[in-house]
Amino acid sequence: MRRPKVRELKQALKSLFSRPYTNNFPVKPHKPYERFRGRPYFYQDGCVGCAACAQVCPANAIEFIDEIKGTLVKRRLTVHWDICVSCGQCQANCLTTKGIILSQEFDYATTEKRQELKQSIEKEFIVCECCGVPIIPYDQYAWVANKLGPLTFSNASLLLFYLRSIGLSLKERASPGSRSATINRSTRTKILCPGCRREAVIKS
Ligand code: SF4
Ligand code: SF4
Incomplete structure (x- = not known):
């Protein structure tokens, strides 16, 4: 039979007099x-x-x-x-x-x-105010606008969104899936999905 090593013997003796490693969960709450x-x-x-x-x-x-x-x-x-x-x-x-x-x-x-x-x-x-396609969650758009700061002015839809959020532009709510009037120059002043933005820029 193999005799226990001194190190293991020491550990066994120590364990006899120390607190148990395990705890009493669920009898006592565990943190x-x-x-x-x-x-x-x-x-x-x-x-x-x-x-x-x-x-x-x-x-x-x-x-x-x-x-x-x-x-x-x-x-x-x-x-x-x-x-x-x-x-x-x-x-x-x-x-x-x-x-x-x-x-x-x-x-x-x-x-x-x-x-x-x-x-x-x-x-x-937020849905596209032209074709009604969902673009991005409202809070995510606000987060992006806040993160970009003055650079927000380089994106037309983001700029409109920002102006509306501070009450400087009228709100226009589109219905999901709906397609409003034909795209023309004035459409550029709406919050648009990339497809409608591209079409509006080309047609104006
Ligand atoms: S990434 Fe998924 S699996 Fe990992 S903690 Fe979050 S929810 Fe749980
Ligand atoms: S903000 Fe954070 S928790 Fe919320 S959807 Fe994005 S990654 Fe997930």
């Missing part, structure tokens, strides 16, 4: 370490709806669906906690760094169906 990666949460104020987090998620735990709701187009982002592997890529690559943040929650046990383990948020889209 993870500070940098523990747990359940991710979307934050309505921090998220702009760009869906970059869905693109980088290695487990496909984040999905986004763009849907028409009456006269609005909305993007619904959903994080499925039952699929999430807590890698933290969504938080690390979030456009605003505040849209999705991993909490320290680790206990996923539920009496509901696992499909119920999810969280969703919605973001409204």
